[in-house]
Amino acid sequence: MQRIGVFVCWCGTNIAGTVDIDQVKQAAEKIPGVVNVQDYQYMCSEVGQNLIKNAIKEQKLDRVVIASCSPRMHEATFRKAAKSAGLNPYLVEIANIREQCSWVHKNKEEATEKAIALVRAAVAKATLNTELVPGEIGVEPRALEIGGGIAGIQTALDIAEAGYKVDIIEKTPSIGGKMAQIDKTFPTLDCSACILTPKMVDASTHPNINLYTYSEVEAVQGYVGNFEVTIRQKARSVNADKCTGCGICTDKCPSKKAESEFDEGLRKRGAIYIPFPQAVPNVPVIDREECLKFKTGKCGLCERVCPSGAIEFNQEDTLVTQKYGAIVVATGYDLINLDKFGEYPYTEHPDVITSLEFERLTSAAGPTAGKFLRPSNGNKPKKVVFVQCVGSRDKSSRGKTYCSKICCMYTAKHAMLIKEKYPEIEVYVFYIDVRTPGKNFDEFQRRAVEEYGVNYIKGMVGKVFPEGDKLQVHGVDALSSETLIIDADMVVLAAATKAKDDAQELGRKLSISTDANNFFTEAHPKLRPVETHSAGIYLAGACQGPKDIPETVAQSSAAAAKAIGLLNKGKLVNNPCVSQVDEQICSGCLACTKMCPYEAISSQVIEVKEQGKIVKKTVAHVNEALCQGCGGCTVTCRAGALDLKGFMNRQILAEVDAICL
Amino acid sequence: MSLENKQISSENTSNFKPLIVAFCCNWCSYAGADLAGTSRLNYPANVKIIKVPCSCRVNPNFVLRAFQRGADGVVIAGCHPGDCHYTSGNYYTRRRFTLMKNLLEYVGLEPERFKVDWISAGEGNKFAAVMNEALEQVHKLGPNRKLRDARWKR
Numbered sequence: 001m002q003r004i005g006v007f008v009c010w011c012g013t014n015i016a017g018t019v020d021i022d023q024v025k026q027a028a029e030k031i032p033g034v035v036n037v038q039d040y041q042y043m044c045s046e047v048g049q050n051l052i053k054n055a056i057k058e059q060k061l062d063r064v065v066i067a068s069c070s071p072r073m074h075e076a077t078f079r080k081a082a083k084s085a086g087l088n089p090y091l092v093e094i095a096n097i098r099e100q101c102s103w104v105h106k107n108k109e110e111a112t113e114k115a116i117a118l119v120r121a122a123v124a125k126a127t128l129n130t131e132l133v134p135g136e137i138g139v140e141p142r143a144l145e146i147g148g149g150i151a152g153i154q155t156a157l158d159i160a161e162a163g164y165k166v167d168i169i170e171k172t173p174s175i176g177g178k179m180a181q182i183d184k185t186f187p188t189l190d191c192s193a194c195i196l197t198p199k200m201v202d203a204s205t206h207p208n209i210n211l212y213t214y215s216e217v218e219a220v221q222g223y224v225g226n227f228e229v230t231i232r233q234k235a236r237s238v239n240a241d242k243c244t245g246c247g248i249c250t251d252k253c254p255s256k257k258a259e260s261e262f263d264e265g266l267r268k269r270g271a272i273y274i275p276f277p278q279a280v281p282n283v284p285v286i287d288r289e290e291c292l293k294f295k296t297g298k299c300g301l302c303e304r305v306c307p308s309g310a311i312e313f314n315q316e317d318t319l320v321t322q323k324y325g326a327i328v329v330a331t332g333y334d335l336i337n338l339d340k341f342g343e344y345p346y347t348e349h350p351d352v353i354t355s356l357e358f359e360r361l362t363s364a365a366g367p368t369a370g371k372f373l374r375p376s377n378g379n380k381p382k383k384v385v386f387v388q389c390v391g392s393r394d395k396s397s398r399g400k401t402y403c404s405k406i407c408c409m410y411t412a413k414h415a416m417l418i419k420e421k422y423p424e425i426e427v428y429v430f431y432i433d434v435r436t437p438g439k440n441f442d443e444f445q446r447r448a449v450e451e452y453g454v455n456y457i458k459g460m461v462g463k464v465f466p467e468g469d470k471l472q473v474h475g476v477d478a479l480s481s482e483t484l485i486i487d488a489d490m491v492v493l494a495a496a497t498k499a500k501d502d503a504q505e506l507g508r509k510l511s512i513s514t515d516a517n518n519f520f521t522e523a524h525p526k527l528r529p530v531e532t533h534s535a536g537i538y539l540a541g542a543c544q545g546p547k548d549i550p551e552t553v554a555q556s557s558a559a560a561a562k563a564i565g566l567l568n569k570g571k572l573v574n575n576p577c578v579s580q581v582d583e584q585i586c587s588g589c590l591a592c593t594k595m596c597p598y599e600a601i602s603s604q605v606i607e608v609k610e611q612g613k614i615v616k617k618t619v620a621h622v623n624e625a626l627c628q629g630c631g632g633c634t635v636t637c638r639a640g641a642l643d644l645k646g647f648m649n650r651q652i653l654a655e656v657d658a659i660c661l
Numbered sequence: 662m663s664l665e666n667k668q669i670s671s672e673n674t675s676n677f678k679p680l681i682v683a684f685c686c687n688w689c690s691y692a693g694a695d696l697a698g699t700s701r702l703n704y705p706a707n708v709k710i711i712k713v714p715c716s717c718r719v720n721p722n723f724v725l726r727a728f729q730r731g732a733d734g735v736v737i738a739g740c741h742p743g744d745c746h747y748t749s750g751n752y753y754t755r756r757r758f759t760l761m762k763n764l765l766e767y768v769g770l771e772p773e774r775f776k777v778d779w780i781s782a783g784e785g786n787k788f789a790a791v792m793n794e795a796l797e798q799v800h801k802l803g804p805n806r807k808l809r810d811a812r813w814k815r
Contacts, residue, residue, distance in 0.1 A: 099698030631718030
């Protein structure tokens with residue numbers, strides 16, 4: 001027979017006010033196996049904990065039930081106390097008589113009765129508890145950064161500075177991301193390239209950082225501390241070790257039809273190209289869909305002109321498999337497709353552009369060398385209309401319900417950039433609301449209105465009609481209910497941000513979840529903002545939700561701190577409440593292996609004695625390091641060979657029985 | 662009026678104290694129940710909660726056992742579809758207990774006695790509402806006599 005101790009906490013009047021502690025004690029004393037019942041005002045206090053520790057030692061208790069607040073609150077505290085008194089911490093059970101009893105019920109009699117039932121259930125479960133010992137797993141001292149934008153670069157630099165190796169995987173040929181495309185940053189109007197490019201160089205030259213550009217995540221296996229990631233390095237067709245980045249090949253390339261991704265299609269690029277002059281690494285890549293050599297077999301000019309013999313047409317994708325302790329996801333965002341927004345002739349008219357195209361148009365390194373000119377005819381515009389919330393805060397299926405967060409600020413920035421260079425251009429901004437919380441943000445937007453004379457109009461644009469070489473913008477001023485028609489030369493659309501199209505696919509590979517908008521979900525919106533539900537995988541930047549650069553960098557450093565904390569541990573303790581297989585009962589159907597979301601169950605062949613003979617038998621095998629303890633397999637198992645430690649079938653049934661008494 | 666009917670009516674009217682067993686997943690619904698507590702929301706004391714790591718840990722067997730032991734209603738609560746802490750556990754719950762509900766109906770138990778719902782850690786309100794609703798249903802139906810084992814008459 002077990003020797004169970006029951007400890008009833010008053011929690012001041014939180015419990016004692018609604019639950020009759022004496023009655024609970026009396027009822028507990030009558031439960032078979034209970035040898036010691038005590039109460040105290042605050043069981044979690046040092047005095048309370050000592051009460052438990054002493055009772056364990058003096059009364060030789062082998063199970064402890066604490067009737068107190070939620071186990072989410074103090075289970076860890078009481079387990080630690082039990083451990084220090086020499087009792088296996090998994091022999092402690094909590095009866096939640098505060099959050100789930102005294103706080104939700106007013107009738108003292110009913111609440112007391114329920115508290116007794118909950119104590120009875122906890123004792124019934126504790127009676128069947130077994131000693132559990134968590135295993136230890138090592139941690140690979142290397143981190144993986146998925147995405148090479150500002151979030152990825154910042155996280156990688158922080159982790160590398162802490163002394164751990166970091167690999168950055170970037171899908172495009174260069175790191176830098178969206179920030180590299182931006183001309184100036186709000187609210188300081190400092191040059192984006194001037195603050196980003198040094199960081200890009202730092203990342204590429206840091207001894208602890210290794211770049212995999214033009215690469216993608218192929219597969220992810222393993223678990224916290226021991227991820228095994230297969231990286232697909234796409235064929236660059238250029239040997240990065242031989243290439244000196246002289247750029248002769250990109251100049252000579254006869255195919256100049258492809259649209260430059262970096263310049264948002266406002267400039268053409270060759271089939272062999274370096275995305276932008278400050279690209280890291282400064283190694284060109286051949287776009288095989290555009291290259292004449294790949295399309296027709298003729299050409300190969302770049303190979304002939306390359307002074308270092310770096311062109312390799314026969315390169316193939318390579319797969320690299322590497323072990324990592326932690327993974328940080330920083331894949332960023334995109335702007336939504338504006339095909340469905342027929343009221344703005346974005347797809348038809350070259351003078352209707354997105355905000356990101358505007359960045360390239362004002363950038364000194366952009367297609368117009370920083371001169372703000374109309375893409376249609378190269379003339380200087382006289383009137384420019386900005387439209388905010390194109391697809392943001394839009395409940396219809398073509399848009400996004402959320403606020404894209406950055407548009408109010410960058411539109412104010414764009415308006416100011418125009419006014420600074422060309423004060424004579426008239427600038428109009430159509431907005432639903434101006435949302436500018438943030439340090440020095442509201443002041444910035446007000447400056448656009450008060451100092452630069454930007455015309456802010458509350459209201460939406462109904463339609464934009466191209467007429468002659470003008471764009472007739474029909475809108476409504478919601479404050480005066482006046483209909484406005486502006487004969488604009490250019491219209492800039494603040495298109496909504498969206499999660500990357502392949503976010504879900506990557507999420508599936510990593511076993512992390514995405515929300516309704518495909519942004520990755522954090523473990524807790526307030527208290528665990530950079531962690532995911534999968535241990536060892538962290539989030540940074542706009543892949544988790546729309547964010548500006550300061551927020552992204554802050555979150556990146558936070559994710560780095562979490563990753564460093566994990567890598568620094570060296571060893572991890574895993575959850576001992578994992579599934580176990582009764583090999584004698586297991587029929588080897590392996591239905592459990594298909595159900596397990598962590599691929600923790602595999603098959604193994606064991607030798608068993610059957611009627612005096614040794615025969616081979618296939619059974620399921622649980623990898624305890626991979627198993628997260630959901631217990632789904634136990635239900636899948638028809639033979640009942642699988643059970644979950646800490647939540648065994650007989651334990652839960654005992655709880656049911658005790659509650660139903 | 663037959664003897665059986667008399668029993669039912671007496672149980673229905675006077676001192677019928679229903680019992681509802683709620684299986685709550687550790688990450689969402691149990692936390693939601695805690696939030697109902699911290700928000701001091703009220704729901705009847707007849708609801709008693711058993712914590713499981715994930716709603717997919719609940720074996721249909723547990724539900725049958727609860728009914729057999731005299732529970733008048735059973736609720737299984739998990740994370741919202743798509744939000745499972747274990748990625749896909751609650752999808753299994755959804756499928757398994759759709760079948761289970763059919764089975765219970767087939768053996769003659771009122772389907773209203775059994776319910777699967779999704780309650781997140783932030784939905785203390787919903788937790789209280791779901792429990793109140795379940796209890797209201799059971800009150801309408803009266804005691805579970807169909808699956809209750811005679812020995813376990815409360």
